[in-house]
Amino acid sequence: MADQIKLHIERSEDTPEVSFDASSGMYSILGRSLPENAYNFYHPVIDFVKSNIIKTGIKNIFIIQLDYFNSSSGRFIFELLTVLEEYQLSENTLQVIWKVEKDDELMIEKGEELQSMLKIPFQIEKT
Amino acid sequence: MHSKSANTDGSQKLVTLFELYKRYKAHDSAFCYRGAFSEQFTGTIIDISEGAAFRTDGSVNRKVSFLLVECFQNIIRHGENMTDQETHLDDGIFTFQMNHQGFIINSINHILNNEIDQLKTWVDQVNSMDSKELKELYLQQLNNNDISSKGGAGLGLIELARKSGQKLIYEFEEFRPPFAKFHQQVSFIQKENEFDFNKIQETKDLHSRLSGENAFLFYKGDFSQKSILPLLDIVEQNVSGGSSLTSMTRKVAHILVELLQNISKHSQVDEKGRKEGIFLIGKNQNEMFIQCGNEVSTEEKYVLEQNLNYLTSLSQPEIADLHKTAMKASLKFENKNKSGLGLIEIIKAAVKGVQYTFEPIGADRFIYAINVTF
Numbered sequence: 001m002a003d004q005i006k007l008h009i010e011r012s013e014d015t016p017e018v019s020f021d022a023s024s025g026m027y028s029i030l031g032r033s034l035p036e037n038a039y040n041f042y043h044p045v046i047d048f049v050k051s052n053i054i055k056t057g058i059k060n061i062f063i064i065q066l067d068y069f070n071s072s073s074g075r076f077i078f079e080l081l082t083v084l085e086e087y088q089l090s091e092n093t094l095q096v097i098w099k100v101e102k103d104d105e106l107m108i109e110k111g112e113e114l115q116s117m118l119k120i121p122f123q124i125e126k127t
Numbered sequence: 128m129h130s131k132s133a134n135t136d137g138s139q140k141l142v143t144l145f146e147l148y149k150r151y152k153a154h155d156s157a158f159c160y161r162g163a164f165s166e167q168f169t170g171t172i173i174d175i176s177e178g179a180a181f182r183t184d185g186s187v188n189r190k191v192s193f194l195l196v197e198c199f200q201n202i203i204r205h206g207e208n209m210t211d212q213e214t215h216l217d218d219g220i221f222t223f224q225m226n227h228q229g230f231i232i233n234s235i236n237h238i239l240n241n242e243i244d245q246l247k248t249w250v251d252q253v254n255s256m257d258s259k260e261l262k263e264l265y266l267q268q269l270n271n272n273d274i275s276s277k278g279g280a281g282l283g284l285i286e287l288a289r290k291s292g293q294k295l296i297y298e299f300e301e302f303r304p305p306f307a308k309f310h311q312q313v314s315f316i317q318k319e320n321e322f323d324f325n326k327i328q329e330t331k332d333l334h335s336r337l338s339g340e341n342a343f344l345f346y347k348g349d350f351s352q353k354s355i356l357p358l359l360d361i362v363e364q365n366v367s368g369g370s371s372l373t374s375m376t377r378k379v380a381h382i383l384v385e386l387l388q389n390i391s392k393h394s395q396v397d398e399k400g401r402k403e404g405i406f407l408i409g410k411n412q413n414e415m416f417i418q419c420g421n422e423v424s425t426e427e428k429y430v431l432e433q434n435l436n437y438l439t440s441l442s443q444p445e446i447a448d449l450h451k452t453a454m455k456a457s458l459k460f461e462n463k464n465k466s467g468l469g470l471i472e473i474i475k476a477a478v479k480g481v482q483y484t485f486e487p488i489g490a491d492r493f494i495y496a497i498n499v500t501f
Binding site for chain 2: 013014032034035036037038039043067068069070071072074075078079082101103104105106107113116117
């Protein structure tokens, strides 16, 4: 059995919970994201994906469910997704799920914007 | 369309913000909340007050926190909740201001007319006592089983007088029967001073000013992240009415964070390491507005003004395109924390208009103020 490769960051008052498990391909970012220094927060998160993501024989599911985020967090969420795009993963190996509440205009708009800018399997799931 | 609703001359729209700026210019911190008081706000108000530079000495700090909590909870315990969810005209007010000499807490809340006599007698009795007598009265009350129907046993006022070391200032004002307005001031002055620090009238003015604008929160002071978060909490709670996050709450939070962090990023850091700014938020029927201000230099004014003039000349589709372009470009920036997206986000979200202005306040200094409606 492969070693479990995980990254877990607890939610704080201005950063989301990050729960990544490269061995099972389950990745989630939940909460709100408004750190003053978004680079410090997202740099290790993006590095983890770059170093650990398994590109074949597994489906990587990224669930992003945010209440709201500041513009600098938005920049790094976009960077994270462009990293995934660079790997040119197909639908068999990658699925990004942008979870929003069905009446949440702002987060729907943010999801649609990212969807239009990226060529990856990106689904907006309204609940 | 932004190009139709935008107005570069915001001086008229932002007149209240400037007035408040002038009034509290010399203060480290000023805060005012107008609305329904909820127990949940108690901790948040303490957090906000902690941004004030005045709060450095440990024992003073504890006194400030104690007095704030006691004042605020007294209103919740004894005040009649008059808030009309539709008009908000009858909302009470809770405000504090701090400067190098001390801090002053003012409040206006509603009580029943038939409670006036008893309350007046009680405050007058407390005010007539010296510290030794107050202590005796306190101990006597502790053993007294005659707790008022709303709890508290009158201990609150004794404690306010004891801990503040100042007389309580108060006034009753007629209101719609059977209600009256109760104005209260609790002061904690470190240095003896001779000027009149009775702020009852000033608080009345502030109340009518904020009511006139439909504003529910005003803050002047430090805008570092630790001050921004509690402000965000209080706005979220007010907008969502205490329930879980609504679509509107998220929108408000999104714009507010961007505006406040913009102040935090661009304002001058003073000698105490604080980032000074001012902000005001309110709601009119189906729209909300946020106003912010901070000091900038001539050079900063020039850059900001150019940016704002350009951004507000764009249509919604144009600004949406610009946002995408700027996102892509920001990945290549060397400074990872300088995305340049903040102002675009603000203008993009201000679907019902933006006004801004730069008021000179001295050599090479301006107050940059912006009003965003959505």
